[in-house]
Amino acid sequence: MTRPSSAASVLPRVRKLSGTTPSDSNGHGGPDSSSNPPRLSTLxxxxxxxxxxxxxxxxxxxxxxxxTIDRDLTAGPATLELFVAGYGIAYAVLLVLGGRLGDLFGRRRLFIAGSIAFGLTSLACGLAPTALALVGARVAQGAAAALMLPQALATIQSATQGERKARAMGIYGAVGGISVVIGQVLGGVLLSANLFGTGWRLIFLVNVPVSVAAALLALRSVPETRSANPARVDLPGTALLAAALLALLVPLMEGRAVGWPWWTWTLLAAFPLLVAAFVRVERRAERAGAVPLVPFSLLRIHGLRTGLTMAVPFFAGFGGFMLVMAVALQQGLNEGPIASGLAMVPMAVGFFIASLAGPRLLNRFGSKVIRAGSVIQAVGLLVLVLTVYGDWSGLSPLVLLPGMAIAGTGQGLVMPPLIRLVLSEIPTERAGVGGGILATTQQSSLALGVATLGTLFLTLAPTHGMHDALALVLALQLLLTLGVMALSTRLPSRVG
Structure with missing residues (x-):
């Protein structure tokens, strides 16, 4: 059977629209010669x-x-959800724009600017005197993250070649998964440490020296890359994409806390209309020879399209799982922050081991590794469902360990290979915008999972109990994982 499309068939169309060649430019603005391409060192x-x-x-x-934040700042449920949502929404909305700006002004330059901005906004979060000030600082932190992250993806694409690029993509995928799990473990440790009486503020203040270190290291070790003929920022596309994501995520994340007033339903009703308008505007721009924010010709690449489609249920389930488990452990089982965080360690260990084995397995078995990983993850989730249904009063992080370890191993065989697949299908000259599309899909799906599965859990827990609410959410994530398993059969057999 002939594949619907391939990178080779779409690439001429993308080059024609963008006016670029396969190589990016160096820090001096001209195209790299084949004898002196940008090279990303280990550092x-x-x-x-x-x-x-x-x-x-x-x-x-x-x-x-x-x-703890709720008690300290008297935030209330609506403000707490806005605090969580503000970061995720600003992050997701601005990621594609961040990738485009890196193509235009230079990825190292934007990476350094984003690192500094992330440090400053983290400082603002750590020093916030009120709940609303924390919400504003958190939104700004999400915007800074959107400036920084796409440059990492695009730099790996543009300044590594061959097997080194494949390994770097695999490591990036592993970092993505490990960071999510480590986030909750580290959050619990830092909160309990309460150094100098900082309490929850330390989880933000610790970012400041790390962000400064990243900016200084980038000055020394990261080569400057950008598109040879960068396109102008697509303002209509950017505005419509931002409006569509806001129309979906804001009511889903805030609706329950504020009682689902009329404006939440109005925004949800506007979401499909805004998506349709965005697609129409972007396709019209591409047909006219301009470079839209999201070149839909890229989505003709079969592997890229399938990989992005798989990313939605995978990351949605992942995002909802992490939030729900944190709430269930602390409020349902009365575990402290450290115990709640340490409950994620088996998942992190399983993920890490699978991530180390993933690149070699991927080279040998191709996309079958992703399929096997989704099966293992489904088994882990089934074990967790049966564990939760078994004896809620005796439930503890130790009892959850087998299911968490199995699920984490499966996720480690899905996430890094899936990210590597999507990145390998993106043409090099569109590395910035392609990285932005991947990161936007990932972060929007995480936020969507938090909004839907998290809201469902928080709605059911007071009336049906933590036991049934947690079991239902885990069962729904199992269904999403089965969807990932089905979609994995449509992936290319070999991953570049």
Whole structure:
């Protein structure tokens, strides 16, 4: 059977629209020659991975601190959900724009600017005197993350080649998963440590020296890359994409806390109309020879399209799981922040071991590794469902260990290979926008999982109990994992 499309068939169309060649430009603005392409050193790779680690870590590091923040700032449920949602929404809305700006002004330059901005906004979060000030600082922190993260992806794409690029992509995927789990473990440790009486503020203040270190290291070790003929920022596309994501995520994340007033339903009703308008505007721009925010010609690449489709249920389930487990452990089982965080350690260990084995397995068995990983994850979730249904009064992090370890191993065989697949299908000259599309899909799906599964859990828990609410959410994530398993059969057999 002939594949619907391939990177080779779409690439000429993308080049025609963008006016670029396959090579990016160097720091002097001209195209690189084949004898002197930009090269990302080991220290440079560590630096950009550090820049990718921080934003993903901070998406979930606050989960275990929410009860403490609520008590300290008298936030209330609506403000707490806005505090969580503000970061995720600003992050998701601006990611594609961040990738485009890196293509235009230089990825190292934007990475450094984003690192500094992330440090400053983290400082603002750590010093916030009121709940609303914390919400504003958290939104600004999400915007800074959107400036920094796409540059890491695009730099790996543009300044590594061959097997080194494949390994770097695999490591990036592993960092993405580990950072989410470590976020909740580290959050619990820092909260309990309460150094100098800082309490929950330490989870933000610790970002400041790390962000400064990332910026300084980037000056020394990260080569400057950008598109040879960068396109102008697509303002209509940017505005419509932002409006569509806001129309979906804001009511889903805030609706329950504010009682679902009329404006939440109005925004949800506007979401499909805004998506349709965005698609129409972007396709019209592409047909006219301009470079839209999201070149839909890229989605003709079969592997890229399938990989992005798989990312939605995978990351949605992942995001909802992490929030729900943090709440259930602390409020349902009365575990402290450290115990709640340490409950995630078996998942992190399983994920890490699978991530180390993943690249070699991927080279040998291709996309079958992703399929096997989704099966293992489904088994782990089934074990967790049966464990929760068994004896709620005797439930503890130790009892949850087998299911957590199995699920984490499966996730480690899905997430890094899936990210590597999507990145390998993106043409090099569109590395910035392609990285932005991947990161937007990932973060929007995480936020969607928090909004839907998290809201469902918080709605059912008071009336049906933590026991039934947690079991139902785990069962729904199991269904999402079965969807990932089905979609994995449509992936290309070999991953570049």
């Amino acid at each position: 440079g790779l560590i630096t950009v991975l550090l820049g990718a680690f921080l934003p993903m870590l901070d998406f979930f590091i606050v989960n275990v601190a929410l009860p």
